[in-house]
Amino acid sequence: MKIIWVLENVKKDNSFYDEFKIVLLLASVTLWKRYHPDHTTFLYCDKLTEKYLSNLGVLKLWDHIKHLSYPEKIQRKYFWSSCKTKVISETTEPLVVVDHDFLIFTNIDEHLKDKVLYSYNEKSYPWYPSKHDKWCHQLSDPVDIVVDLSANVSLLYLPDPNFANKYAKRTLKNHVEFSAMEGFEITDANYMIFSEQLMLKQMLVKENIPHKTLVSNVYDNCKFMFSDVVNMYGIWNREEISLYYRHYGFEKRKFKGEKLKSEIEYLYRCINSSKKLDIKLLKSKIHESTSRQLD
Numbered sequence: 192m193k194i195i196w197v198l199e200n201v202k203k204d205n206s207f208y209d210e211f212k213i214v215l216l217l218a219s220v221t222l223w224k225r226y227h228p229d230h231t232t233f234l235y236c237d238k239l240t241e242k243y244l245s246n247l248g249v250l251k252l253w254d255h256i257k258h259l260s261y262p263e264k265i266q267r268k269y270f271w272s273s274c275k276t277k278v279i280s281e282t283t284e285p286l287v288v289v290d291h292d293f294l295i296f297t298n299i300d301e302h303l304k305d306k307v308l309y310s311y312n313e314k315s316y317p318w319y320p321s322k323h324d325k326w327c328h329q330l331s332d333p334v335d336i337v338v339d340l341s342a343n344v345s346l347l348y349l350p351d352p353n354f355a356n357k358y359a360k361r362t363l364k365n366h367v368e369f370s371a372m373e374g375f376e377i378t379d380a381n382y383m384i385f386s387e388q389l390m391l392k393q394m395l396v397k398e399n400i401p402h403k404t405l406v407s408n409v410y411d412n413c414k415f416m417f418s419d420v421v422n423m424y425g426i427w428n429r430e431e432i433s434l435y436y437r438h439y440g441f442e443k444r445k446f447k448g449e450k451l452k453s454e455i456e457y458l459y460r461c462i463n464s465s466k467k468l469d470i471k472l473l474k475s476k477i478h479e480s481t482s483r484q485l486d
Contacts, residue, residue, distance in 0.1 A: 192303060193286045194223060197235045199259055199274040200243075201267040208243055210477050211446065211455060215439065216291040217468075218461035220252050223289060225464060226298045230287075235259050235278050247476050251467060263363055266370040270383045273366050280359035282352050290345040292439040294461070302403065302426060307395060308348035310438055311406035312422060313341045318412035319389045320381055327385065330368055332361065334390045337397055341389040343410065345438040351400075358394055362386040406432055415441055 198216065200207045220232055234253040236244070241258070244250050261277040275288060287303065289295075293310075302308055315336075320327050322336050349355035365386040369375055395402045407425025408417040417429035427435055446454050463470045 192227070192230045192300075193233065193282075193284060194227070194230045195233045195235060195278060195286055195288055196220060196253070196291055197259070197275040197278055197288070198240050198291060199237050199267070199271065200239045201271045203239065205239075205243065205480065208240075208480065210481055211443070211451065211458075212291065213244075213247070213477060214455055214458040214462065215294075217249055217252060218458040219289060219291055219293055219295075221462050221465045221467075222294050222296065224252070226295055227300065231255070233257055235274065237274075243480070246480070247473060249468060249473070252465065263367050264370060265363070265366045266375075269377055269380070270366040270370065271380075272383055272387055273363060276359045276362045276366075276387065279349065279355050280363060282349070282355050284352055285348070285350045286355070288344070288347045288349075290438070292443060293345045294437045295346075295435070296437070297435045299405075299426075303348050303350075305350055305401065307350065307354075307400060307402035308346070309391075309402070309404060310343040310345045310347075311404045311408070311410050311417075311425070312392070313343050313388070313410045313412055314418070314420075315339045315341045315389055318381065320385050326369060326372060326375060326382065329372055330365055332364070334365075334385070334393060335397065336389075337393055340392050340409065341384065342392040342395070342402075342404075343438075344388055344391065345440065346405065346436070354394075354398075354400060358391055362390065365390070405436060 196216065196219065223230070224232060232253045233255045235257045237259050241256060250256055259274050261274070263273070265273045267273070279288065316339050319341060322328070322334055327333065369382055403424040403426065404422065405426050406417065406429060407421045407427065408429040409420040409422070411418045459470055459474065462468060
């Protein structure tokens with residue numbers, strides 16, 4: 192099974208790399224390999240990110256390192272996940288896409304079969320733009336909303352490369368069109384996830400594509416919590432999920448001061464479970480790199 196992480200430095204400088212972001216990424220791949228030792232792991236990244244991680248001595252955590260390359264004219268500051276979508280658009284085999292802030296605590300091979308798998312359903316309205324939004328309305332292929340749900344893709348398994356290509360190419364097309372719209376300027380990622388997550392859910396439903404979720408409860412973005420509403424195709428309920436996985440998501444913003452330090456130390460312990468890295472040396476190199484950013 193091909194498992195990928197994708198990271199592009201959209202800032203084009205080292206201020207992009209903070210300690211929390213880096214140790215989350217390293218813990219994510221470490222834990223995946225711990226519970227899925229037979230999987231083949233890939234990191235797709237730009238040259239600046241490869242150099243940064245190489246200097247930390249951590250590239251060996253992945254089986255393969257691939258360079259990102261895509262010519263699409265997309266405003267990266269608004270659509271920073273387009274790099275991930277580009278990789279999906281070119282896949283020729285089933286793949287799992289893992290966000291850098293997603294940690295797994297169990298083996299899920301039994302769920303990586305013939306159905307699309309993603310983290311959980313989200314209630315779309317009013318968090319996501321509607322199809323009548325002034326920008327969405329201008330898309331050459333407007334999204335037909337058939338259900339008030341979106342697919343959170345912090346983990347996404349796509350077993351059919353043909354569907355994966357179609358979904359990802361349409362997402363990229365939307366991002367190109369949004370980027371080219373006169374006066375287009377936003378302050379959040381909602382237009383990015385409009386195609387990446389809301390459109391995906393609509394495609395799955397409209398095309399009757401079998402799919403399942405890690406969590407049976409629907410997430411309420413306005414309340415930042417899982418609701419009482421459940422689907423019949425989830426693997427775990429909201430009370431169980433902390434035993435099996437963790438997606439930091441919005442929660443990352445809550446970590447400050449001593450709470451942030453404590454969480455980073457926990458992530459270092461996760462990384463250390465691989466026994467592939469000298470954690471003291473890793474900490475030293477990360478602290479040195481972040482200190483240079485402040486000079």
